[in-house]
Amino acid sequence: MAGAGGGGCPAGNDFQWCFSQVKGAVDEDVAEADIISTVEFNYSGDLLATGDKGGRVVIFQREQENKIRPHSRGEYNVYSTFQSHEPEFDYLKSLEIEEKINKIRWLPQQNAAHFLLSTNDDLRINLWHLEITDRSFNIVDIKPANMEELTEVITAAEFHPHQCNVLVYSSSKGTIRLCDMRSSALCDRHSKFFEEPEDPSSRSFFSEIISSISDVKFSHSGRYMMTRDYLSVKVWDLNMESRPVETHQVHEYLRSKLCSLYENDCIFDKFECCWNGSDSAVMTGSYNNFFRMFDRSTRRDVTLEASRESSKPRASLKPRKVCAGGKRKKDEISVDSLDFNKKILHTAWHPVDNVIAVAATNNLYIFQDKAN
Amino acid sequence: MSQKLEEENPAEETGQEKQDTQEKEGILPERAEEAKLKAKYPSLGQKPGGSDFLMKRLQKGQKYFDSGDYNMAKAKMKNKQLPSAGPDKNLVTGDHIPTPQDLPQRKSSLLTSKLAG
Numbered sequence: 011m012a013g014a015g016g017g018g019c020p021a022g023n024d025f026q027w028c029f030s031q032v033k034g035a036v037d038e039d040v041a042e043a044d045i046i047s048t049v050e051f052n053y054s055g056d057l058l059a060t061g062d063k064g065g066r067v068v069i070f071q072r073e074q075e076n077k078i079r080p081h082s083r084g085e086y087n088v089y090s091t092f093q094s095h096e097p098e099f100d101y102l103k104s105l106e107i108e109e110k111i112n113k114i115r116w117l118p119q120q121n122a123a124h125f126l127l128s129t130n131d132d133l134r135i136n137l138w139h140l141e142i143t144d145r146s147f148n149i150v151d152i153k154p155a156n157m158e159e160l161t162e163v164i165t166a167a168e169f170h171p172h173q174c175n176v177l178v179y180s181s182s183k184g185t186i187r188l189c190d191m192r193s194s195a196l197c198d199r200h201s202k203f204f205e206e207p208e209d210p211s212s213r214s215f216f217s218e219i220i221s222s223i224s225d226v227k228f229s230h231s232g233r234y235m236m237t238r239d240y241l242s243v244k245v246w247d248l249n250m251e252s253r254p255v256e257t258h259q260v261h262e263y264l265r266s267k268l269c270s271l272y273e274n275d276c277i278f279d280k281f282e283c284c285w286n287g288s289d290s291a292v293m294t295g296s297y298n299n300f301f302r303m304f305d306r307s308t309r310r311d312v313t314l315e316a317s318r319e320s321s322k323p324r325a326s327l328k329p330r331k332v333c334a335g336g337k338r339k340k341d342e343i344s345v346d347s348l349d350f351n352k353k354i355l356h357t358a359w360h361p362v363d364n365v366i367a368v369a370a371t372n373n374l375y376i377f378q379d380k381a382n
Numbered sequence: 383m384s385q386k387l388e389e390e391n392p393a394e395e396t397g398q399e400k401q402d403t404q405e406k407e408g409i410l411p412e413r414a415e416e417a418k419l420k421a422k423y424p425s426l427g428q429k430p431g432g433s434d435f436l437m438k439r440l441q442k443g444q445k446y447f448d449s450g451d452y453n454m455a456k457a458k459m460k461n462k463q464l465p466s467a468g469p470d471k472n473l474v475t476g477d478h479i480p481t482p483q484d485l486p487q488r489k490s491s492l493l494t495s496k497l498a499g
Contacts, residue, residue: 035496044496066495091498214416215426266411269418374497 025364026380027314027327031085033070034373036318046369048356052116055360058086058367060374061111065095084365086376135167135179137191149191150179165280166226173232180237184221188248204251206244216268216277224280229289230361236292238283241265243294243304258304258311261296263334263345276350286359295354298343299370300330316354316368316375327377 034044043064050059058070071089095109112131135150150167154160163182170176175191187200208217220240228235234255237244241262244254260281264271271277276297283294295301296313304311313330320327333342356369364379420426 033497035499046497060495060497062495062497064495068495068497088498091495212412214412215419216412216416266415268412268415269422272419273422372496 027364027366027377028380029321029323029325029327029375030365030378031376032318032321032373033068033376037372040372044372046356046372046374047111048114049358049367049369049374050114050116051358051360051367053361055362055365057089057116058358058376059114059116060367060369061094061114062372063110065093065097065109065111067092067094067111067114084378086367131164131167133163135164135177149177150189165223168226168228168235171228171230171232178226178228178235180223180226182222183218184223184239186223186226186235186237186246202248202251204246206253216272219272219277220268225282227283227285229285230287231289234289236283236285238281238294240277240279240281243283243292245292245306256306258292258302260294260302261332263332267345271350274350276353279353280355281353282356284357284359286364287362293357293359293366295357295368297350297353298348299352299354300332301354301357301368314377316370316373316377318373321375324380326380 034046037044041064043062043066045063046060047063048059048061051057052059056072058072060068060070062068068091069089070086073085073087094111097109133151133153134148136146137149150164152162152164161183162185165180165182167177167179170178176188177191178186178188180186184205186204188202188204190201193201208221223237223239225238226235233248235246235248237246237254238260241264242260243258245256245258247255268277281295283292285292290307291303291305293301293303299316300313301316302311302313313332314327315330328341331339331342332348333339333344335345338344352371354368354370358367360366364381366377368375368377
């Protein structure tokens with residue numbers, strides 16, 4: 011998929027990421043309900059949807075040519091908002107059902123109306139026919155008969171962008187299974203099994219936890235998939251199960267902070283990742299409202315920050331640097347000064363242009379390349 | 383001839399030593415963190431991947447209230463106090479019966495998202 015102006019190098023000096031917009035309140039005290047839990051562009055990039063922990067969905071639409079307000083072209087403004095899920099109580103199982111929006115997926119446009127689907131994940135993966143709402147096909151079931159035997163859970167799943175019979179799901183043990191629904195109705199047996207070999211001498215208490223995959227995303231081409239674990243982003247070639255073809259370190263300096271991160275539960279934070287339109291770059295979030303971009307061809311990377319301070323219209327984002335140890339340089343920030351409450355878990359990249367949406371707790375930031 | 387060999391060997395050894403140090407530095411941070419954690423919590427299990435651990439992750443803060451269990455416990459206890467939630471209210475263990483007071487209140491419908499403001 012060729013991107014308009016998206017084929018260049020997004021990291022380093024070739025791109026200038028600039029602030030475009032920020033949505034949300036400047037509250038000191040953030041209400042749980044306002045925390046953004048998912049961000050997704052639609053297929054054209056003209057629509058941008060967010061979901062929050064309060065079960066609400068907000069859809070933004072990109073402004074087209076506007077003679078009255080010429081500067082507003084390219085801006086995302088509210089198109090619609092609604093309460094998607096409400097808190098519920100399942101009386102049969104005595105379970106409180108969370109209203110948090112976990113994922114939003116846009117359906118390809120079939121008529122003038124736009125449809126979207128908001129969903130949840132489990133020990134099972136079910137396939138729903140959109141017109142049959144009272145039952146579904148179970149395609150993966152890893153729930154053991156005895157829950158005490160549970161050793162692994164499904165952490166993320168995605169359908170192949172072109173082959174609708176192929177899906178992948180990742181686990182809390184850092185493995186990815188690829189299933190082909192044409193080979194069997196129940197995909198408990200995988201077609202492919204992806205796992206990076208581990209050096210047994212380097213194993214520690216934290217090894218399994220930090221290897222847990224929090225997100226899996228196919229490339230637009232369908233040739234690769236990317237996984238996010240606690241400290242890195244890995245790119246896998248679907249034809250090679252033995253190890254990833256690329257590993258990008260997101261915040262390796264956190265390896266010497268794992269004890270504290272386990273105690274404050276941050277080690278369980280689920281970061282997502284995304285590809286740019288041409289699959290030449292990947293992006294993921296970190297702490298202190300930092301997010302990272304990796305250029306796959308040049309191997310260059312950049313750390314940027316979503317903050318109100320650098321939110322002047324069209325202001326260029328300045329690359330950030332974390333000082334892992336030793337003498338801290340002037341513009342660097344030390345690991346101990348990082349704010350672990352400011353997590354960027356959700357980011358989205360426009361499918362064609364160099365426009366990105368970054369969710370920073372209860373605020374949505376939109377950044378654009380200067381050339382846009 | 384012998385002098386040349388002596389000169390070559392020290393360089394190789396330095397190279398090998400450097401590699402060893404780098405490997406040790408790579409392993410050391412995680413192991414040091416593990417030691418810190420075990421010092422703080424000596425009763426921590428060997429493997430974190432056990433079912434209790436995963437169940438805690440799956441629960442995600444949801445609380446289970448079974449009215450049958452609750453009423454039976456009440457009947458058994460009669461005048462005695464029901465065992466109340468321990469310091470960690472998020473973890474429901476086998477011998478703790480959640481009471482209605484332990485459960486968070488059901489939230490009412492919300493206002494419009496501030497993102498749309």
